[in-house]
Amino acid sequence: xxSVTQMEGPxxxxxEAFLTINCTYTATGYPSLFWYVxxxxxxxxxxxxxxxxxxxxxxxxxxxxxxxETTSFHLEKGSVQVSDSAVYFCAxxxxxxxxxxxxxxxxxxxxxx
Amino acid sequence: xxxxxxxxxxxxxxxxxxxxxxxxxxxxxxxMYWYKQKAKKPPELMFVYSYEKLSINESVPSRFSPxxxxxxxxxxxxxxxxxxxxxxxxxxxxxxxxxEKLFFGSGTQLSxx
Numbered sequence: 001x002x003s004v005t006q007m008e009g010p011x012x013x014x015x016e017a018f019l020t021i022n023c024t025y026t027a028t029g030y031p032s033l034f035w036y037v038x039x040x041x042x043x044x045x046x047x048x049x050x051x052x053x054x055x056x057x058x059x060x061x062x063x064x065x066x067x068x069e070t071t072s073f074h075l076e077k078g079s080v081q082v083s084d085s086a087v088y089f090c091a092x093x094x095x096x097x098x099x100x101x102x103x104x105x106x107x108x109x110x111x112x113x
Numbered sequence: 114x115x116x117x118x119x120x121x122x123x124x125x126x127x128x129x130x131x132x133x134x135x136x137x138x139x140x141x142x143x144x145m146y147w148y149k150q151k152a153k154k155p156p157e158l159m160f161v162y163s164y165e166k167l168s169i170n171e172s173v174p175s176r177f178s179p180x181x182x183x184x185x186x187x188x189x190x191x192x193x194x195x196x197x198x199x200x201x202x203x204x205x206x207x208x209x210x211x212x213e214k215l216f217f218g219s220g221t222q223l224s225x226x
Contacts, residue, residue: 032213043117043203043217044156051213089155093213100169101215103155 002027006104021075021107023090031092033073038087085111117218125224134221136187136204144210145187148203163210194225
């Protein structure tokens with residue numbers, strides 16, 4: 001079935017540092033890939049998405065590229081701010097049969113001033 | 114209006130109580146979802162409604178009873194819950210089941226004593 005794997009553990013970094021959160025997936029066919037962000041005490045917000053191989057999703061300085069050859073969708077931001085502190089979920093959705101949204105376990109990101 | 118509104122934000126209930134969670138959207142979306150999220154875990158799909166009809170029930174115990182009285186409202190009726198049902202309950206909506214962009218509410222934090 002479809003599944004998403006995110007790197008283990010929280011991520012703590014200083015303001016203006018470079019952020020990378022790894023995400024790999026297993027799916028049949030050509031799923032759509034997403035990053036959702038959850039700020040403290042809130043629901044999930046769609047951060048960015050990509051629907052086909054080599055697509056790059058981008059929003060608020062965050063980027064992720066759909067890499068079919070490595071089945072990856074790593075999230076990057078060049079210079080993080082304290083306000084980027086949140087939990088980030090990678091997710092995928094298939095297009096045939098089971099088109100439920102499958103989430104990774106999430107990564108807590110803490111940005112220190 | 115691009116909001117999904119959930120009430121109440123917090124709820125404490127005993128194992129013999131009956132309560133309801135409410136979700137409302139005015140975006141004209143015809144698919145609505147209930148998710149359950151335990152602390153530090155990704156959301157888990159519970160129910161999906163499509164055009165006011167239940168289309169997915171992820172084997173959820175009958176003590177959770179969803180209801181979609183019209184295209185803007187989604188309820189989750191709770192009865193005889195267990196302490197392990199304590200979680201954040203998230204509502205989401207999308208234009209229809211095929212639309213990949215989900216809008217999430219901020220959730221109801223439920224504690225069962």
